[in-house]
Amino acid sequence: MGCSFSGLNALYDAVNGGGDVWINENRFRILRQLGEGGFAYVFLVKEVIADDGSQGGAASGLAAKKLKNPSHVSDEGLYAMKKVLIQTEEQLELVRQEIRVSSLFSHPNLLPLLDHAIIGVKGGPEKSRNHEAYLLFPVHLDGTLLDSTKAMQSKKEFFPTLTVLQIFRQLCAGLKHMHSFDPPYAHNDVKPGNILVTNQKGRPPLAILMDFGSATPAKKEIRSRSEALQLQEWAAEHCSAPFRAPELWDCPSHADIDERTDIWSLGCTLYATMYGVSPFEHVLGESGGSLQLAVMNAQVKWPAGGPDPPYPEQLRQFVVWLLQPQPTVRPRIDDVILHVDKLMAKFSSE
The missing domain is CATH 3.30.200.20 (Phosphorylase Kinase; domain 1)
Structure with missing residues (x-):
């Protein structure tokens, strides 16, 4: 229209x-x-x-x-x-x-x-x-995280490990606020294009999550095939495909959906902060590649190109931990914050 x-x-x-x-x-x-x-x-x-x-x-x-x-x-x-x-x-x-x-x-x-x-x-x-x-x-005139990563990619540059973690930690803080409501709210569209990043002289970049047009109460009880299909249709309209959790691609007829859909999107966003794209977009350039299959199988591929020296293995394992295809074993935001704080302490002292 x-x-x-x-x-x-x-x-x-x-x-x-x-x-x-x-x-x-x-x-x-x-x-x-x-x-x-x-x-x-x-x-x-x-x-x-x-x-x-x-x-x-x-x-x-x-x-x-x-x-x-x-x-x-x-x-x-x-x-x-x-x-x-x-x-x-x-x-x-x-x-x-x-x-x-x-x-x-x-x-x-x-x-x-x-x-x-x-x-x-x-x-x-x-x-x-x-x-x-x-x-x-x-207004934040420095643009979004997507703008920043695109500009850096064009110059073959990457965020340092500590900067990646500092941006990510702020996203976690914002989501914790949303997830702490009773009932909790899910953002449902966490991605670099919805994150404003403002450069601050002598300080880490300020990261702000925006666009709550898709935000809803997080907990959804799915008890029939028709309810599962309704949720998938809603997600296809409101949740960007490269950052969409597996349970929103193929929802079981009996499922309890919660705010951990955002944790999956956080994992994809962390990867994109490192490499400029979501961990599953690589299949779009492959013959017969299916984004949905890559997501459902959690096929995380690490680019050959990257910062020199490469991102540490602990950071890669952190990404994989967030991208658990089974939502019941995926961490909640408090666990994520505990883990990222430990990583920040480690890489701040190096």
Whole structure:
């Protein structure tokens, strides 16, 4: 389904005509587009503060809202704004669910939702009531972990072992926050493209997990073939294939799914932080290769090329430990954190 003409025209006018966007009582000027995907667009925006002579300047803008963490207010007034064009009730409910789930979390390694608005617009051939959603986040202009690994690959460079572990440890901290809810939440789409990495002078990179559009309560009781097929269909739509856990590819008719689907994705992401791709994407370049079979068999292959000296064997074994195809023997996040802390202590002292 394509975007409505009114939605596209409004988007064009805002970006090219210098139009402003209001999110509730706060006004933002679009500076440039940062990315897009599906029906969503992400823009760099700057808050516009009315010069009404009031004291405090920005205090009359976003800073005046009761944010969970006031430190998320940008001194420069710069933010990331996600705009979603909504044409169906299903799309509308998905956006509302993303807002509800995002609003639950408050952790330095999870991207916070600062503000949001859903407005009705007229569009389509029958002038039906469509919607546009605006979601406001802190901006991180250094890009994603995927951007970083691609740039490094082009120069045949790799993260040092300790940096790999530092980034991974922060992801674990963010996921622990989600997994600690009662009931626990699973992110369901942990991958390098959903991890913002900000370089900090003299300090390890800051890693922040984002995009909670696929996040759901983690525990699912599957008790029939139809329920198993429903879960697989949902996963095919919401969980990126190279990072998707085996039980979401081929779910048994009687299964208890839990947050350890994220642990599998964490293992794939750790490998991708090291080598730039998931551990199973190699089959896509092979004749008759099947990504699903590679995942189901946990066929982890180590690239011939890599850093010099190579990554230590303990780090490789850590990846394999995370990628247990049987979810019942896969570690939980607390066990993962204990292990990564030991590895960090070892390689920090070398």
